[in-house]
Amino acid sequence: MKPNRLLMAIPYIWLLVLFLAPFGIVIKMSLSDLAVSIPPYTPQLDISEGWAGLRALFANLDFENYAWLADDPLYINAFTSSLIIAAVSTLLTLLVAYPLAYAMACAPRRWRGLLVMLVILPFWTSFLIRVYAWIGILKSEGLLNQLLLSVGVISEPLVILNTTTAVYIGIVYSYLPFMVLPIYAALEKMDGSLLEAAEDLGASRLSAFWLVTFPLSLPGVLAGCFLVFIPALGEFVIPDLLGGSNTLMIGKTLYVEFFSNLDWPVASAVAVVLLAILIVPIFLFQRQQQKVSEQ
Amino acid sequence: MRFTSALAALAFGVSTLATATIAQSDEVVNVYNWSDYIDESVLEDFTKETGIEVRYDVFDSNELLETKMLAGQSGYDVVVPTGTFISRQIQAGVFQKLDQSKLSNAGNQWGRVKEVTEIYDPENAYSVNYMWGTTGLGYNTAMVAERLGEDAPTDSLSLIFDPANAEKLADCGIHVLDAPTEIIPAALKYIGEDPNSKDPEVIRKAEPVLMALRPHVRKFHSSEYINALANGDICVAFGWSGDVLQARDRAAEADKGVEIVYSIPTEGALMWFDQMAIPADAPNADNAHKFIDFILRADVAAKSSNYINYANGNEASQELLDEGVITDPAIYPSDETMANLYSVTAYPPKVNRIVTRLWTKVKTDQ
Numbered sequence: 001m002k003p004n005r006l007l008m009a010i011p012y013i014w015l016l017v018l019f020l021a022p023f024g025i026v027i028k029m030s031l032s033d034l035a036v037s038i039p040p041y042t043p044q045l046d047i048s049e050g051w052a053g054l055r056a057l058f059a060n061l062d063f064e065n066y067a068w069l070a071d072d073p074l075y076i077n078a079f080t081s082s083l084i085i086a087a088v089s090t091l092l093t094l095l096v097a098y099p100l101a102y103a104m105a106c107a108p109r110r111w112r113g114l115l116v117m118l119v120i121l122p123f124w125t126s127f128l129i130r131v132y133a134w135i136g137i138l139k140s141e142g143l144l145n146q147l148l149l150s151v152g153v154i155s156e157p158l159v160i161l162n163t164t165t166a167v168y169i170g171i172v173y174s175y176l177p178f179m180v181l182p183i184y185a186a187l188e189k190m191d192g193s194l195l196e197a198a199e200d201l202g203a204s205r206l207s208a209f210w211l212v213t214f215p216l217s218l219p220g221v222l223a224g225c226f227l228v229f230i231p232a233l234g235e236f237v238i239p240d241l242l243g244g245s246n247t248l249m250i251g252k253t254l255y256v257e258f259f260s261n262l263d264w265p266v267a268s269a270v271a272v273v274l275l276a277i278l279i280v281p282i283f284l285f286q287r288q289q290q291k292v293s294e295q
Numbered sequence: 296m297r298f299t300s301a302l303a304a305l306a307f308g309v310s311t312l313a314t315a316t317i318a319q320s321d322e323v324v325n326v327y328n329w330s331d332y333i334d335e336s337v338l339e340d341f342t343k344e345t346g347i348e349v350r351y352d353v354f355d356s357n358e359l360l361e362t363k364m365l366a367g368q369s370g371y372d373v374v375v376p377t378g379t380f381i382s383r384q385i386q387a388g389v390f391q392k393l394d395q396s397k398l399s400n401a402g403n404q405w406g407r408v409k410e411v412t413e414i415y416d417p418e419n420a421y422s423v424n425y426m427w428g429t430t431g432l433g434y435n436t437a438m439v440a441e442r443l444g445e446d447a448p449t450d451s452l453s454l455i456f457d458p459a460n461a462e463k464l465a466d467c468g469i470h471v472l473d474a475p476t477e478i479i480p481a482a483l484k485y486i487g488e489d490p491n492s493k494d495p496e497v498i499r500k501a502e503p504v505l506m507a508l509r510p511h512v513r514k515f516h517s518s519e520y521i522n523a524l525a526n527g528d529i530c531v532a533f534g535w536s537g538d539v540l541q542a543r544d545r546a547a548e549a550d551k552g553v554e555i556v557y558s559i560p561t562e563g564a565l566m567w568f569d570q571m572a573i574p575a576d577a578p579n580a581d582n583a584h585k586f587i588d589f590i591l592r593a594d595v596a597a598k599s600s601n602y603i604n605y606a607n608g609n610e611a612s613q614e615l616l617d618e619g620v621i622t623d624p625a626i627y628p629s630d631e632t633m634a635n636l637y638s639v640t641a642y643p644p645k646v647n648r649i650v651t652r653l654w655t656k657v658k659t660d661q
Contacts (some may be wrong), residue, residue: 034644036387040365072652074661108580162514244513245658260358262365 023275030268031061041264065269075253075270079277082250085164085239086232089171093228094221096172097179101220102213104180105187116184119177131170131241138166138242162244170238175231179224186220187213219292226285233281234274250274322347324582327363327371329569330355330518331541332426334602341589347582349544355518356473364389368576372583375425378415378568379476391575397584398423400591408608411638412568422570422586424608426537426600429628430477430565433520433539435438436554438530440466452485452560455533458507465511468529470520475654477565478505478533478638484563487576491639495649505657515658521545527553536625537605544604557625559632567638568608600626 035042045053070076104219105116122130137143138161145157160166190213198208236251243249250270257267322345328336331352338349352371354360357380363369364376364384376384384390395401401423408424416422432454439454441446442463448454455469457463463468474479482489492498513529520532524542526549532539539557546553548632571590573583591596597606597615604620606627613621620626628636642650 034648036365036383036644038365038367038387038389040387050305074652074655074659077661079356246660248659256655259362260646261655262358262362263648263651 026268026271028061029264030065030266030272031063032265032268033060033064034263034265037262040262042178065265066273068266069273070271075250075273078248078250078253080272081279082233082235082249085171085249086169086229086235089168089175089232090170090225090229093175093179094225095173096226097176098183098221099181100176101180101187101217104184105190112188116181119180119184122177127174128237131174131237134166134170134173134242135161161242162247164243164247166242167239167247167249170234170242171228171232173245174238175228177226178231182223182227183217183220186217190216219288222288223285223292226281226288230278230281233278302529322579322582323350324348324579324586325352325370325372325577326586327352327354327360327374328425329353329375331521331538332569332603333636334599336594337590337599340595341415341586344589345582345585347585349586357476364574369574370578371574372577372579373573373586375569375571377413378570379639379641380570381422381570382415384572385416385421389574390572391577391580392420393423393573393587393606394584397581398588398591400588400593403591403593403596403609405608405610408568411566412608414569414638414640415568416570420617422572423591425569425571425590426603426605426607427566427568427624428536428605429559430472430481430533430535430567431539431557431559433524433532433542433555433557435467435524435527435530436556437552438527441462442467442530449556450558450561452481452562454560455508455511455531456482456485456504458511458558460510461508464531464571465513468513468523468531468568469507469508469511470523470529470532470534471512472534473515473658475516475650476639476642477567479650479653480565480637481533481560481577484637487511490563490565490637493642493646495646498646498649498653502653502656505653509657524555525549525553527551536601540604540623559625559628559636561635563635563637566633566638568638 029041032041032043034040043057045057049056100119104112104119107115139145140157140159140161142161144160145154148154149157160169193207194212194216197247198212199205199290203211235249236255239247239249239252240255243252254267254270254274257263257270261267324347326349328351332353333351338351342348357377360374360376361380361384363371364374364385381390404423408427409419412419412422412424432449432452434449434454439449443460445456448457448460453460455464455471472532478496479501482504483492483497484490486500486504488497488500517534518538520529521542522532522545523529523539524532524539524546527546532542536557536559539555543555545559546555571587573580573587577583590599591609593609593611594615596609596612600607600612601617601620604623604626624632641647
């Protein structure tokens, strides 16, 4: 049966309306100048002028804002620091998530549905509230410090809130389900007789894990890593609530440009560059998914 | 309240219903005001008298308000920008002219305040003053004395701008407003430059002063310091007069031995004016006028000032103010102190970029 052409067009129409059109507006804004007006940039497209208006619009656009980004180390530092934070927290999330997913996949079948639901359960509460709750846990008079002090592990409260450590904790906590679920899905599909065969052939349980289980779960691991890395790179809420003024992340820089500095053109330029950087991992993710489905 | 306001500021768009009663009619007025800046019973009284439901939402920075105003169609009917910001917002066409015929209580306004606010809003055509105050030092008397001795320079900007002092206070905690348009002028005033300067060369002179202070600042934030001061979590805040005084009152209520004092630095302090205005595209402009007219009533203005510890621009309200408010020099400064206060005007857009970049550097060391 040949797929209906109109049906095929739907995803492309969505892409055009929901992504390309807004992105075009952002690009245009990034080539504009600051102005005190509604909205706060110039030039605007004057539709009544027709073609002349469009030509005048293009004549007034320039790359000044991108030059501003390149000139100022703030933005480059923010990009690199975001990349590092996203990469490190992806790795940390993987370390926490893998044993969890493994245990879930090994659990008796009748428990698995419940376990998956428990992983998804936090999504029933607002993300913002959950991150906010971490403030109460991590602050110097918070739950964590009170616990550690009463047990006697530490004598002075640890300063965790408003540091990069708190940002890592926030990201690992928030994105854990995105890592657990794809790994669990990969492990659950695995054929148990493969492990029996490995053990019959003399592999220890550990080497059977490294030679059989882990390679087979790799597609899930990669999918999980992309699902954590990509949103973590542009994360704003977590560094804003849990990070300190020293925590430099591009999402926060973008927010400050937009809301505090009222500099929509520079904020748009930052957004365009962020997207350009994100396209690489998104593209790799797509390729990997394609390979998996081909297998 | 603090939790709600912080969340509301964050989840921008989440509006909190200030009135306890469910609206009986469809009449509403959407008010966007500073956090901790109203006696909520004033809103209830307004609803009782007019049947208009108040949807009350809060912010803690002029920049955030301006972003929403310049994006247009904010949906708010009454907003409260500071004078410095309102002048360029009027130029941008953000506000509508007030219909004076709908403001029966306009005569209550204080001529002395109107004279100053005319700098920002010529002929006061677009706004009326809600409250005014100063930006100065709030401190915990015991904690500061413990670190700097009994003769600590608590009435001078050197309390924080002199790194020797700031260093000693760092462990008990310093908060500074996240408001570049107020802190940079203060730093300039401290080194004897014109606080209202628009010259990038002069503005840059504030950088070393602020960079010397930054390592000792626990947080740049414009609303958390009220509770932090009151709880004894920090010992000094460079903040707004009424907010510090609210911290003083909360500390006194809690009665845990925390004593907070507000001082206007002898070098001079910024005097600012928060103006009530109606966006040009306000969905309920008529109700907005009714709300502003209600706030202009002498008894309402007095009730508000008594509660939030800010001076108002309402002369008729003065005889109704609590004795402790009208005679408090931290709220209504003496003529002598007044002579030492300064006000500033808005930065032009290109200079603004330099100011915000300097501020990013101060906050992030980048």
